[in-house]
Amino acid sequence: xxxxxxTPRHLVMGMTNKxxxxxxxxxxxxxxxxxxxxxxxxxxxxxxxxxxxxxxxNSVPSRFSPECxxxxxxxxxxxxxxxxxxxxxxxxxxxxxxxxxIETQYFGPGTRLLVx
Amino acid sequence: GQNIDQPxxxxxxxxxxxxxNCTYQTSGFNGLFWYQQHAGEAPTFLSYNVLxxxxxxxxxxxFLSRSKGYSYLLLKELQMKDSASYLCAVLDSNYQLIWGAxxxxxxxx
Numbered sequence: 001x002x003x004x005x006x007t008p009r010h011l012v013m014g015m016t017n018k019x020x021x022x023x024x025x026x027x028x029x030x031x032x033x034x035x036x037x038x039x040x041x042x043x044x045x046x047x048x049x050x051x052x053x054x055x056x057x058n059s060v061p062s063r064f065s066p067e068c069x070x071x072x073x074x075x076x077x078x079x080x081x082x083x084x085x086x087x088x089x090x091x092x093x094x095x096x097x098x099x100x101x102i103e104t105q106y107f108g109p110g111t112r113l114l115v116x
Numbered sequence: 117g118q119n120i121d122q123p124x125x126x127x128x129x130x131x132x133x134x135x136x137n138c139t140y141q142t143s144g145f146n147g148l149f150w151y152q153q154h155a156g157e158a159p160t161f162l163s164y165n166v167l168x169x170x171x172x173x174x175x176x177x178x179f180l181s182r183s184k185g186y187s188y189l190l191l192k193e194l195q196m197k198d199s200a201s202y203l204c205a206v207l208d209s210n211y212q213l214i215w216g217a218x219x220x221x222x223x224x225x
Contacts, residue, residue: 004158040124042215043203090158099211102147102166107158 003027004108006091012114013081021076021111023091031097032074033105034066037088049074050097081115088112118142120216122204127222128194136189136202136219144209150178150189151203153218159203162189191221199223 004025013019025032034046048056049068063085065077074091092105119141128134140148147166151159165171165180165187177190189202204216 040217042120042217043205045213098213102164102207102211104149104161104164105213107151107160109156109158112156 004091004093004106006089006108006111008111009109010112010114012116013078014116015081015083017081018077018079020078021089021091021113023074023076023108025072025074025091025093025106025108027093027095027106029093029095029106030071031094032068032071033092033094034074034076035090035092037090037110043090047076048098050100055097078113081113083115086113086115118206118208118214120204120206120214122202122216122219124217125220125222127224128191130194130196130223130225132194133190133192134194134221136191136204136221138187138189138204138216140185140187140204140206140214140216142206142208142214145182146207146209146211148178148180148187149203149205149207149213150187151205152200153203154200162202194223196223196225 007022031050033048036044046060047066052068063080067075088110090110091108094103094105122138150162153159163178170179175192180187201218201220203218206214
């Protein structure tokens with residue numbers, strides 16, 4: 001039991017579509033993260049939110065737009081994606097957030113995205 | 117630049133022992149994590165090392181040598197359910213996690 005849920009688990013979209021990924025954490029954590037995981041590549045940190053404020057944005061293209069309405073929910077809005085954006089998108093949470101403490105991140109199962 | 121290296125894939129036999137290595141070059145060091153990720157599932161925390169030496173947790177052990185920039189994960193009495201990817205990650209001086217690409221471990225009967 002992970003405590004972090006993600007929907008949908010699988011998504012196929014065309015390059016002109018708009019879709020959103022949802023993440024919810026039930027752990028009472030203050031920080032939430034979006035990662036991109038591509039085959040045989042390290043996890044790429046995309047966005048970090050701490051107490052609903054974005055604290056890090058690692059030069060992610062504007063076709064990815066995050067939203068954090070509260071500390072339990074995180075969204076990733078997608079529009080006009082490219083085929084190279086096909087990957088597993090993982091959400092994670094941690095008690096405090098980066099730079100504040102040594103802490104473990106708790107991951108959701110991910111959304112497998114395919115862009116055609 | 118910052119870099120984490122681990123083998124892409126390893127194969128081992130059920131009941132045997134396997135060692136997955138991780139070498140790192142990072143800006144500072146505040147500890148090293150190992151995560152396990154089954155196919156299609158969330159990465160889950162296995163271990164955290166910040167001091168040199170071996171930490172044992174059941175069938176799994178993790179070793180760290182800070183002077184060598186080296187860690188390994190040791191899995192004993194391998195079971196089929198241990199087939200998964202194992203991710204190494206280092207917490208740098210800014211408490212940012214630097215991830216390796218993961219090692220896919222295949223267990224054969």
